[in-house]
Amino acid sequence: VSRLASGEFAAHAVLLYGAPGSGKGELARLLAQAWLCLSPGPEGADGTCRACGSFERGNSPDLLRIAPQGPSAIIAVKTITNDKQKPDDPTPLIEFFRTLPLGSRNRVAIIEDAHRMNGDASNALLKTLEEPHPHAKLVLTTDSVSGVLPTILSRCLAVACEVPPVEALRAQFPEATEDDLRMAENAPGRLRAILGNPIPYRRLAAFGRGLTSRKPGEALVAAEELRSISDALDGVLKCGARAANTEVLSMLAAFLARDPNSPAEWAQYVAEAHRRIVGNGSPGLVFDALLSRILLRR
Numbered sequence: 001v002s003r004l005a006s007g008e009f010a011a012h013a014v015l016l017y018g019a020p021g022s023g024k025g026e027l028a029r030l031l032a033q034a035w036l037c038l039s040p041g042p043e044g045a046d047g048t049c050r051a052c053g054s055f056e057r058g059n060s061p062d063l064l065r066i067a068p069q070g071p072s073a074i075i076a077v078k079t080i081t082n083d084k085q086k087p088d089d090p091t092p093l094i095e096f097f098r099t100l101p102l103g104s105r106n107r108v109a110i111i112e113d114a115h116r117m118n119g120d121a122s123n124a125l126l127k128t129l130e131e132p133h134p135h136a137k138l139v140l141t142t143d144s145v146s147g148v149l150p151t152i153l154s155r156c157l158a159v160a161c162e163v164p165p166v167e168a169l170r171a172q173f174p175e176a177t178e179d180d181l182r183m184a185e186n187a188p189g190r191l192r193a194i195l196g197n198p199i200p201y202r203r204l205a206a207f208g209r210g211l212t213s214r215k216p217g218e219a220l221v222a223a224e225e226l227r228s229i230s231d232a233l234d235g236v237l238k239c240g241a242r243a244a245n246t247e248v249l250s251m252l253a254a255f256l257a258r259d260p261n262s263p264a265e266w267a268q269y270v271a272e273a274h275r276r277i278v279g280n281g282s283p284g285l286v287f288d289a290l291l292s293r294i295l296l297r298r
């Protein structure tokens, strides 16, 4: 990344990927500033020029930030092209790149959570990746590479951001339990989120551990309990029922995958249920089917 920042290594689109807390957001910021900076050095931006000044004040006319919006947390096509734009909508990416830099070396766009682009937005973005303007630089970040269209991936320089080893996390977060660490999958950002609202997450870990001692006849009761944990999570995160359901399932999958007493296929069943919820499946039916599947094959 420092070779990209100094200009020694040229790329017009970079994808930074890694788990939450792996530092990709900060790295995106550093790279964006280096690309905007009027006189970057071997370490990136000089921090003193006019472009750096407006970047640090947060009003650079040459920086565009795009992030998921709305209750479904989607990056809509109107953020990329003029199609379906309303009068008050911010400048779309394609328009932004059409203009020459106003006070910086490049025009830079950061797309956060790039896996949240819908199909139309991804296809519109491909056009700018195929015919880039020489002054246009793009930084994408994601914690889910598999959610990014392969045609977009193939046109970006992908940089992996790694999470620290578990010993470092134990030292940094002494209050974290082994269950918390299992659910966080060693990602500091995820661990911070769990420790911010530990009660529903610890209920979920207890639920996961208790599955091995449940009887097949308890499937519907267990499904109801999982729904109530999801409601509790929605209550503290205020993220909406669907987001709480997907969060509960991804954390449960992470827990079961690392729990030595749980059969290996359970985490896989939970991951499949997660995909069905993401694909708009009815949460009630998906949870019931999941718990029946787990407890019947125990």
Ligand SMILES: [Zn+2]
Residues within 6 Å of the ligand: 036, 037, 038, 039, 040, 045, 046, 047, 048, 049, 050, 051, 052, 053
């Ligand atoms: Zn500068």
